[in-house]
Amino acid sequence: MSEFKINQRDGEGISVIDLKGYLDAHTATDLETAFQKLLNDKKYNIIVNCRDLSYISSAGLGVFMAYIEDVRKNNGDIKLSNMSPKVYNVFDLLGFPILYEIYKDEQEAIVKFKAKAKS
Amino acid sequence: MPRLKKILFFTGAVLLFVLIFIYDVARLTVSLDFGGAEYLREGSVFTAFLLLYFYIQSGRVGRAVGIPKNIGKLLVYAILVVALTSSMLLFGASLAAQTEKLSAPQAAIVEFLSLIVGIALGVFSLSALLTIRDLLLYKRKKGTKRNLVIFVILLLANNVAALPVMPVEAKFIASMLFPLAVIMIIVNSFKQNWIVYLSRREKLYAIAYGALLFIVFVVLNFLTTQSVVERALASLHQPLHNFIRLNSIFGAVYFGMAFVSALFHLPTAEVYERKQSELTSLHNLSRLVTQVFDFPDLVNTVTSMTLEVVGAKSAWLELIKGKRNDGQVLVEVVSLKNISREQIEAITVDADLSLRQLILDSKRSLLIDDVESDRRTRHIKKLNISIGSLLSVPLVSHNEIIGILHATKDFQYGFDQDDIDVLTTFADHVSIAIENSKLIAKSLERERFQQEIMVAQQMQKRLLPQKVPHYDVMDIAALSDPSLEVGGDYYDFATLDSDRLGIVVGDVSGKGVSAAFYMAEVKGIFQSLSKLCASPRELVMRANQALMDSLERRAFISLLYAIIDIPKAQMTLARAGHCPMVYVSGNSSVLVRPTGIGLGLANDRQFDDATQETTLKLKNGDICVFYTDGVNESRNQDGEEFGFDRLVEIATRSRMESAERIKENILNEIRNYTGNSSYEDDMTLVVIKWLGT
Structure with missing residues (x-):
């Protein structure tokens, strides 16, 4: 299987996670570790940028489900952005757009977080 | 048989000795010097001793007695023989002191005593020789037997030379052979291997027996040199004297050496014993x-x-x-x-x-x-x-x-x-x-685990429908194949009443054992709810309620549930995050995907709000394909997915064929696409062809 990479960018109270490659049962633990670290660091405003994500399996989707509750309880959120149509379709089939905010562009998500912070 | 032989040897010997005795006594009074009588007598004595030798030899066979015990026995014999010979010596001396000339009965008694002492000494010498032979041949080496044989040949040659019938020159040869025999005695006596293998206790016995036997043999040798004994033996058989004498020398030298040897081996006995037990223990490894x-x-x-x-x-x-x-x-x-x-x-x-x-x-x-x-x-x-x-x-x-x-x-x-x-x-x-x-x-454990998994596989297969339901108005084909031994895919049918059939296809997130457990749970929920819920939407909503608590946070289940109303020729379906249904009607084909969220992803209100229902009017020849993502996510060598379009295309292309053929066409197409006979993910397909009326 092709590799999977996670990169994290922090700034202005928002953490952006860049996903790259295949997110499946084998690589899902890497994403879990990243989320767990963010929670430990009390960073609850999270954007997952899926621009380079080429595939996500049900195990990969499960990771978002595992952390969303804790993040929202702490007045934060996990927002998704920059999905390719193929990856979006997987999220869409499962009804993720109803449960998560999914944006075309990372910037839109940042704006949303900032707007919420002001109010 | 060996017993009979023994008896024959013994009686033969006794008979011969009796005859010899009668002959000897008769000779005292009557002259019996007919031709060859002496030869016959000497021959008889020799034969008698030969028979006795065979008798002793056959008695030894098959009796596994320890070495010290054998030597001990020899010692007992030796003492008895010495006692007998000494008493004979004393008797002879007292007889000689009493009278100058022996009366006839006295002479007969002397003859008898000579015979007895002769036989006793002869038999003893034979058994001593045999005992020594056994000791010599214990752990024998190349020359061991040869040395012994040389000695025995010298011994016999010496005896033969001493025969009275031999010419005077023979006596000279005999005196030449004697020192040679003694040399061989010494050579043979260095062979004391048996002592090494005795235990410490047995070595102590060997020392005692060796010393005593040495003394007894020396005494015996001394006795044989006494004129009375010499004469007595000679009167029985001329060579007997030489035979017994050489044997007693052999006995004395051999057991003397044994005594010394055992004495020297005593300090190392314990070490030897220890090594021996270590060796056996290591063998026991x-x-x-x-x-x-x-x-x-x-x-x-x-x-x-x-x-x-x-x-x-x-x-x-x-x-x-x-x-x-x-x-x-x-x-x-x-x-x-x-x-x-x-x-x-x-x-x-x-x-x-x-x-x-x-x-x-x-x-x-x-x-x-x-x-x-x-x-x-x-x-x-x-x-x-x-x-x-x-x-x-x-x-x-x-x-x-x-x-x-x-x-x-x-x-x-x-x-x-x-x-x-x-x-x-x-x-x-x-x-x-x-x-x-x-x-x-560990490997047994692994095997056991493997067997458990096989059992799980069999059980899961039984959770799936054993055969598809049969209807005149529709043709149904189905297949489910886990990529591992067990999987999380599920499909089922429920006959709700005579007019309605429920069809479900589900997919538990993840693979393997955990997915298999949830799959079983879904089956239970479906079977119980399908009878209670009038609409597919209601069923998925209640299934979500039921599963919310038992599902792990990161686990979820996608489900597609359809109810076919046969008289109305219509299908109503609800989709809980599952792959859309492929619907082919006439020349058109669509992916039917009413809105809905996967089971276990959202709470009641959110879930219920999102879940919708679609109703299709079925026309003759319409085809519905239910499947799990193992189908559309099958990948080729370049990592590209099979996708929905290909699936729709095949279904459309084969719409004139039976449900079974359509199913096979799809599977073949996937195999061709992936270039692989096994699947990466669990794969389920249910094909329904509406035949109508």
């Missing part, structure tokens, strides 16, 4: 190999063999089970001999310096010569356990200590370097045996 299948048996053998190998009083074997969080090593005593668990605990743990830790740190064997005074073991003195010395050897496997073997003796300085070497070697074998035993157990 093979027992360890065969016992690897039974761990309790194996460790029991290890401790009992430790007692044998180093002659220890008590022994125990402890194996390292792992490490506690604080670094303390966890140890389990798996077998012990002549010591209690409490004592072991007290010896190894309560010390200021843990003996165990010492060995674990040094990874070498630990010897404590004097337990009471040694700083490392002084605490044992207080415990009231009789331990004088202690030897502990680590069991090492792959450079790691897997256990420790301990042995104790109840006296100080009980273990020497040999013991350490032997126990170390032994420990190496034990390590291997234990390691093998563990590996075998």
Whole structure:
């Protein structure tokens, strides 16, 4: 299987996670570790940028489900952005757009977080 | 048969001796000097002794008696014979003192006594020779038998030369042969191998017997030189005297040497015995190999063999089970001999310096010569356990200590370097045996697990419909194939009433055993809810309620549920996050995907709000394909997915064919696409063709 990479960018109270490659049962633990670290660091405003994500399996989707509750309880959120149509379709089939905010562009998500912070 | 032979030999010999006696007595009064009578007599005596030889020889066969016992017996015979000969000597002397000339009956008695003493000495000489032969041939070497044979030939030649019928020159040859025979006696007497293999106790016997036999043979030799005996023997058989004399010399020299030899071997007897037992113990190591299948048996053998190998009083074997969080090593005593668990605990743990830790740190064997005074073991003195010395050897496997073997003796300085070497070697074998035993157990465990999985696979297969329901108005085909032994895909049918059929396809997130459990749960929920819920939407909503609590946070289930109303020819379906249904009607084909969220992803309100229902009017020849993502996510060599379009295209292309054919077409297409006969993900397909009326 092709590799999977996670990169994290922090700034202005928002953490952006860049996903790259295949997110499946084998690589899902890497994403879990990243989320767990963010929670430990009390960073609850999270954007997952899926621009380079080429595939996500049900195990990969499960990771978002595992952390969303804790993040929202702490007045934060996990927002998704920059999905390719193929990856979006997987999220869409499962009804993720109803449960998560999914944006075309990372910037839109940042704006949303900032707007919420002001109010 | 051998018994009969024995009796024949014996009676033959006795008969011959009786005849000889009668002849001898008759000769005293009547002249019987007819031609060849003397030859006949000598021949008869020789034959009689030959028969006796066979008799003794056959008596020895098959009797496995220890060497010291044989020598002891010989000693008893020797003493009896000496006593008999001496009394005969005394009788002869007293007879000679009484009268100048013997009366006829007196002469007959003398003849009789000569005969008896002659036979006794002859028989004794034969059995002495045979006994010595056995000793000589014990652990024989190349020349052993040859030397003995040379001696026997010389002995016989000497005897033959002494025959009265021989010319005078023969007597000269006999006197030449005599020293040669004595030389061979000395040569043969150096062969004392049997002594080496005796135990210390047996060596002590050998010394005593050797000394006594030496004395008895010397006495016997002396007696044979006495004129009365010499005459008596000569009167029976001329060569007998030479035979007995040479044999008594042989006996005296051989057992004299045996005495000296045993004496010199005595100090090393203990060492030899020890080596012997070490050797047998190491031979017994093979027992360890065969016992690897039974761990309790194996460790029991290890401790009992430790007692044998180093002659220890008590022994125990402890194996390292792992490490506690604080670094303390966890140890389990798996077998012990002549010591209690409490004592072991007290010896190894309560010390200021843990003996165990010492060995674990040094990874070498630990010897404590004097337990009471040694700083490392002084605490044992207080415990009231009789331990004088202690030897502990680590069991090492792959450079790691897997256990420790301990042995104790109840006296100080009980273990020497040999013991350490032997126990170390032994420990190496034990390590291997234990390691093998563990590996075998592990592979058995794996096999058992494999079998459990096979059982799970069989059970899961039974959770799926054994056959598709049959309807005149529709043609149904279905298949589900997990990529591993068990999977999370599910499909089922429910006959709701005579007019309605429920069809469900589901997919649990993840794969393997955990998915299989949820799949079974989904089956239960579906079977119970399908009868209660009038609409597909209601069913998925209630299924979500039921599953929310039991599902793991990160787990979810996608589901597609359709109800076909046969009289109305319509299908209503709800989708809980599942792959859309492929619907082919006439020339058009669509993916039917009413909105909905996967089960377990959202709470009631959110879920219910999102879930919608779609109704399709079925026309003759319409095709519906239900499937799981294993179908559309199948990948080719370049990593590209099979996708929905290809699926729709095949369904459309084969719409004129039967449901079964359509299903097969899809599967073949996937196989061609992936270039692989096995699937990466669980794969399920349900094809329904509406035939109508």
